[in-house]
Amino acid sequence: MKGELSVKNLARHFKLRQRGTLFARTKILKAVDGLTFNVAPGEMLGIVGESGSGKSTTARLLLGHIPSTSGEVTFGGEKIGAVPNLAWRRMRRRMQMIYQDPLGALDPRITVARQIEEPLVVHFPELTPDARKARVRAVMGDVGLSFHHGERFPHELSGGQRQRVIIARALVMEPELLVCDEPVSALDVSVQAQVLNVFQDIRERNSFTGVFISHDLKVVRQIADKVAVMYLGRIVEIGRPDEVLHQPLHPYSRALVSAVPRKGRPARERIILSGDPPNPVDVPSGCPFHTRCPEVRPVCRALRPELISDAGRTVACHLINDPSFAGVPVTKGEAA
Amino acid sequence: MAIEQDGLSTSTEGSVFTEKGKLQTFLQAWPPLVILALAWLALMIFIAIFAPLLTPYxxxxxxxxxxxxxxxxxxxxxxxxxxxxxxxxxxxxRTLTSIRVSITVAICATMISTAIGVMLGFLAAYFRGWVDQVILTIVDAQLAMPFMIIAIAVLAFLGNSLTIFVMLLGLYGWEQVTRIARGLAISANTQGYAAAAREIGASPWRIYLRHILPNISATIVVAMTLNIPGVILLESSLSFLGIGLQPPQTSLGNMVGYGRDYIQSAPWIMLMPSAIIVITTLSVSIMGDWLRDRIDPTLK
Known part of the structure; x- marks a missing residue:
């Protein structure tokens, strides 16, 4: 019943109109540019990356909330489109999303119990009201909400409780695919831990296929079975969390990991990236990371590295994929 | 420096907050004018319901x-x-009966125009594209033509009966509601709750009727209250011109129209209904303004 999530060459480009000139020119922003990965049934993929790297666009593409420019997403062999017709709506029964901003995703005029119940009303009209209520009560217990919270309106709950309402609404359908877009980044650390525990409890009971997006590496390490690092709409490294987050190979992953403070051990040597991430409208030629990479070689400016699997690791970097480049001296200069 | 001196002068009371009297707080929430307007409207609705029992003849x-x-x-x-x-x-x-007729006509007509307006506004917001353009063009055409002229033309062609009259007045003001409903629905659509409802798999019917309509209803209700005085005045004008409700049926405008022949010898025939038209429309407008301020959280 559970399916594999498979993504092939997924891309989403936004057209931007430049203002100010007499003739408006359109430029293309490549928010997501050629993603290919698989998530096995019951597996949880974590996606990390800095702001603007295309994480949230990826989440919405995976569920077909926005149409893709090219490429395709299939779940359990079924193609996920983005045309909101009846078939698309039926498919929502199997896949749900958890939002980053819980207050925005809740209707301010409806009590939270009725909002948790709503997916059941939509997809299982044959259930009796009592059966629905029982299921809502059960799922609210699972996420740690008391039943009396259900009679409240979203603005009467705290941030953590609202996020749990969102999680309960997604889980009440027992989805096979759950995409979480920074579900805990708006919460303070104690509530983050509670919500993550709720996630893991429910995963143990009812193993769904998941995609978990976060910019917090520690959260991802705790919850994911596989981690993808994104930079400017592309995956630069993907693999098991203990490899990607402990012995990262790609210079960008190394910089990300070195920025996480560790307790009890001497601080790692920080790799400070110079400069901001490039404007995604003008992605640099060659490797998109070469403008900030401390290990940049001449080939990086000319040739875009592909995501290549070798010896169990999957990285998009010339230095790793072809060790002969490592002998060439680092060319600093117009970088930064 | 000026701030510190201000602080010194008010600190004699021991608090930075000045305590307001209970009367003052009450008057702020319920201005006397609003109380008068609400009382008058309550009286009008009471008369509209119980007019047959109240009339001496x-x-x-x-x-x-x-x-x-x-x-x-x-x-x-x-x-x-x-x-x-x-x-x-x-x-x-006659005045009591006229109030009953005029108020009933105004409320029915406003409900019809609100229903039309909300429906068209939602259609425009849902389909966008050419449907939106067509609806907006009809709205602009309606705005460009005085409603009085349309009303006179329709009544001249179709003749007159209470049903036709209410339906016709029900076309008054729909374009305002359409614009409001369309704008609010479009902006609600970009908000998280509508997107979330869609992504749960809810049908467009459910999104618009269960989520968007309750969220924009406050504004629609205010628009309705502001439409009512317009309908009362329009009904009065048409009846005054003799193409509204026909005798022996009576309405406020009808009374004013037939009473004007006697304005010098028997002014009381038209003064009473005129006064009621003025006070009622004024009261509804005052109530609408007050409702808008009360419902809109950004104005608090």
Whole structure:
């Protein structure tokens, strides 16, 4: 019943109109540019990356909330489109999303119990009201909400409780695919831990296929079975969390990991990236990371590295994929 | 420096907050003008419901022997407190019946126009594209043409009956509601809750009726209250022109229209309904303004 999530060459480009000139020119922003990965049934993929790297666009593409420019997403062999017709709506029964901003995703005029119940009303009209209520009560217990919270309106709950309402609404359908877009980044650390525990409890009971997006590496390490690092709409490294987050190979992953403070051990040597991430409208030629990479070689400016699997690791970097480049001296200069 | 001095002068009371009297707080929430307006509207609705029980005479009962009797205290007797008209009909009874007719027509017509407006506004917001353009063009066409002229044309062609009259007045003001509903629905659509409902798999019917409509209803209700005085005035104008409700049926405008022939000899026939039109429309407008301020959280 559970399916594999498979993504092939997924891309989403936004057209931007430049203002100010007499003739408006359109430029293309490549928010997501050629993603290919698989998530096995019951597996949880974590996606990390800095702001603007295309994480949230990826989440919405995976569920077909926005149409893709090219490429395709299939779940359990079924193609996920983005045309909101009846078939698309039926498919929502199997896949749900958890939002980053819980207050925005809740209707301010409806009590939270009725909002948790709503997916059941939509997809299982044959259930009796009592059966629905029982299921809502059960799922609210699972996420740690008391039943009396259900009679409240979203603005009467705290941030953590609202996020749990969102999680309960997604889980009440027992989805096979759950995409979480920074579900805990708006919460303070104690509530983050509670919500993550709720996630893991429910995963143990009812193993769904998941995609978990976060910019917090520690959260991802705790919850994911596989981690993808994104930079400017592309995956630069993907693999098991203990490899990607402990012995990262790609210079960008190394910089990300070195920025996480560790307790009890001497601080790692920080790799400070110079400069901001490039404007995604003008992605640099060659490797998109070469403008900030401390290990940049001449080939990086000319040739875009592909995501290549070798010896169990999957990285998009010339230095790793072809060790002969490592002998060439680092060319600093117009970088930064 | 000025701030510190201000602080010193107010600190004599021991608090930075000045305590307001209970009366002052009450008057701020319920301004006297609003209370008067609400009381008047409550009275009008009471009369509209119970008019047949309140009228001392049948509003159509003609008493030729008692024509053009002035009101009590102006030389008239107490059996006709507000006097009688040119056919000897009791002005009080006629006024009460007219209030019933006019208020009912105004409320029914406003409900029709709100329903039309919300439906078209939602259609425009849902389909966008050419449907949106067509609806907006019709709205602009309606705005460009005085409604009075359309009303006169329709009544001249179709003749007159209470049903046609209410339906016609139900076309008054729909374009305002359409614009409001369209704009609010479009902006609600970009908000998280509508997107979340869609992504749960809810049908467009469910999104628009269960989520967007309740969230924009406050503004729609205010728009409705502001439409009511317009309908009352329009009904009065059409009846005054003689193409509204036809005698022996009566309405406020109808009374004013037929009373104007006697404005010099028997002014009470038209003064009473005129005063009621003015006070009622004013009260509804005051209530609408007050409601808008109360419902809109950004104005608090």
């Amino acid at each position: 049948d509003f159509m009962a003609v008493d030729v022997l008692a024509r053009l009797k002035p009101p009590a205290f102006f030389g008239g007797a107490f059996n006709h407190i507000l006097g009688t008209d040119q056919l000897g009909r009791d002005v009080l009874s």
